[in-house]
Amino acid sequence: MSIICVGSMDYDAIETPFGKTDRIVGGAAVYAAYAAANFLKPVNLVSIIGNDFEDKEVKLLESKGASFEGVEKVKDKKSFFWSGRYHMDMNTRDTLVTDLNVLADFNPQIPDSYQDSEFLLLGNLHPAVQISVIKQMKTRPRLIALDTMNYWISAAIEDLRLVLTMVDLLMVNDTEARELSGEYSLVKAARVIMQMGPKFLVIKKGEHGALLFHGNQVFFAPALPLEEVFDPTGAGDTFAGGFMGYIAKTKDISFNNMKTAIIVGSAMASFCVEKFGTERLKEINRREIDDRIRQFIDLVNFDISLI
Amino acid sequence: MSIICVGSMDYDAIETPFGKTDRIVGGAAVYAAYAAANFLKPVNLVSIIGNDFEDKEVKLLESKGASFEGVEKVKDKKSFFWSGRYHMDMNTRDTLVTDLNVLADFNPQIPDSYQDSEFLLLGNLHPAVQISVIKQMKTRPRLIALDTMNYWISAAIEDLRLVLTMVDLLMVNDTEARELSGEYSLVKAARVIMQMGPKFLVIKKGEHGALLFHGNQVFFAPALPLEEVFDPTGAGDTFAGGFMGYIAKTKDISFNNMKTAIIVGSAMASFCVEKFGTERLKEINRREIDDRIRQFIDLVNFDISLI
Numbered sequence: 001m002s003i004i005c006v007g008s009m010d011y012d013a014i015e016t017p018f019g020k021t022d023r024i025v026g027g028a029a030v031y032a033a034y035a036a037a038n039f040l041k042p043v044n045l046v047s048i049i050g051n052d053f054e055d056k057e058v059k060l061l062e063s064k065g066a067s068f069e070g071v072e073k074v075k076d077k078k079s080f081f082w083s084g085r086y087h088m089d090m091n092t093r094d095t096l097v098t099d100l101n102v103l104a105d106f107n108p109q110i111p112d113s114y115q116d117s118e119f120l121l122l123g124n125l126h127p128a129v130q131i132s133v134i135k136q137m138k139t140r141p142r143l144i145a146l147d148t149m150n151y152w153i154s155a156a157i158e159d160l161r162l163v164l165t166m167v168d169l170l171m172v173n174d175t176e177a178r179e180l181s182g183e184y185s186l187v188k189a190a191r192v193i194m195q196m197g198p199k200f201l202v203i204k205k206g207e208h209g210a211l212l213f214h215g216n217q218v219f220f221a222p223a224l225p226l227e228e229v230f231d232p233t234g235a236g237d238t239f240a241g242g243f244m245g246y247i248a249k250t251k252d253i254s255f256n257n258m259k260t261a262i263i264v265g266s267a268m269a270s271f272c273v274e275k276f277g278t279e280r281l282k283e284i285n286r287r288e289i290d291d292r293i294r295q296f297i298d299l300v301n302f303d304i305s306l307i
Numbered sequence: 308m309s310i311i312c313v314g315s316m317d318y319d320a321i322e323t324p325f326g327k328t329d330r331i332v333g334g335a336a337v338y339a340a341y342a343a344a345n346f347l348k349p350v351n352l353v354s355i356i357g358n359d360f361e362d363k364e365v366k367l368l369e370s371k372g373a374s375f376e377g378v379e380k381v382k383d384k385k386s387f388f389w390s391g392r393y394h395m396d397m398n399t400r401d402t403l404v405t406d407l408n409v410l411a412d413f414n415p416q417i418p419d420s421y422q423d424s425e426f427l428l429l430g431n432l433h434p435a436v437q438i439s440v441i442k443q444m445k446t447r448p449r450l451i452a453l454d455t456m457n458y459w460i461s462a463a464i465e466d467l468r469l470v471l472t473m474v475d476l477l478m479v480n481d482t483e484a485r486e487l488s489g490e491y492s493l494v495k496a497a498r499v500i501m502q503m504g505p506k507f508l509v510i511k512k513g514e515h516g517a518l519l520f521h522g523n524q525v526f527f528a529p530a531l532p533l534e535e536v537f538d539p540t541g542a543g544d545t546f547a548g549g550f551m552g553y554i555a556k557t558k559d560i561s562f563n564n565m566k567t568a569i570i571v572g573s574a575m576a577s578f579c580v581e582k583f584g585t586e587r588l589k590e591i592n593r594r595e596i597d598d599r600i601r602q603f604i605d606l607v608n609f610d611i612s613l614i
Contacts, residue, residue: 088491184395187534208515211532220529220606225518227494259609299527300607302566 003248005032006046007123010080024277028123031234034281035241035268039249041065044114048072050079050102069111074102110136118142119248127159145169164197171202221262224270235269242268267292310555312339313353314430317387331584335430338541341588342548342575346556348372351421355379357386357409376418381409417443425449426555434466452476471504478509528569531577542576549575574599
């Protein structure tokens, strides 16, 4: 029993109203792995890194339970690099630099040792790359979850439409859901998107929480009201990693269990934004996670018997 | 046991992306009364109306349980009139016309028959008018709730600061909370505002739900994800009316009961936005309300035992 996390492993330069960092480890697979590893091990990484990816970062991830067998190391190129600046509201950001580097040639290979993984998380990448991973799985995973971004909705819509027919769950933010569906109402958008393939849909609304749709059912998980969101980078990937880690641990892909998984994902994301990059995720322990989940319960729980 | 609702009773002209109406009854006290009357009667209105306020609207409100003893009728002037146009996102609107008419001279008088009311809802009005109402109460109500708007934060901040020291609960939207406190983070804003007087604070976030703060406690109630928000006018007043109606019915002003009251208020507001003005509120019955509250329970409830 294990999980595969596919996605970028990179370096980021981030500027928020609270501070600035020139070079910090990041990428969808890194955030997702740090979150998922709290719930089950191994977390089978599929990614590509360059000659600048520090050994200490590999060792730390391995110590948390990540497997690097599916991570290609390119000796004569650098890792993917992204630089961005957040606005005051933290919901919008400008991308300053995107250096694809090794990511330009990413052609993932799934090692034999990963073939028994029942859960597959496809982080944001070109949909053709995501399709290639699914096709390499000899046994279809029990749950395939997909993340994407607005760039692919315009740049690779054909491939995106194809991969949507191959997955069980899509995770997008509200803007992406509107763009993909052509509907402003998220309820209508959800219906349109589920007709494209995924039976489950998570729409992330940042500081306003997340919605889970399945058929005519809907569930809402709030974001924790925080004094400060220090750095939102990676919050979505951390959410996805926590969600899938919990699902993989419990081996229950029912709508009911996904509700709990969304709360777990939201709790993990609430840690992520407290410090720069993966800093906070590197240090959290199980007790802190349990306390945080308890805060989410208190946040939304009310006495039904009173009504 | 009853409740006093103070606020405007007016006519509105509303334009939304879904339609347009030239003249429709509205006002904070009207919306609040329609919501509160589902939970207890009488709803003691305190307001002022002009010679154009239709008798059929008075009769309908009375049939629902509203008392007009505290409503001044001015024979030679018209009722307050407001006209506005909503943008596509329904979160922002332009005010086109504001004709104060009778509201310019509003000097509310609390009838003796209202003096036993234990719950007081002060809808959005000049804070000096709100202060006058509080001062007329011979016995302080058990719970005084106040609504206000950004206009008074700039135009009457001294009076607003004074009335804040006299009330138990303030209801504002996120923009107003930020403006009043000078803090962007809603958690920080809540702390600052509660130091100004009210022990309880509700921050309404429109389609993103509402937060209830009390000391270090926080509770979040989502808005129901709707296919369409047809007309958001009066949603905040309807929320306040449902909240206070439920509190007055249960006579329990604990934080725990307020959680449930926020869910009830959110349910009432979710009806309000389904049609123009008060149309939907005029027709709902108790069974529909119970069904809607059940939807809210399903929306946020997850199995804690799974964690």
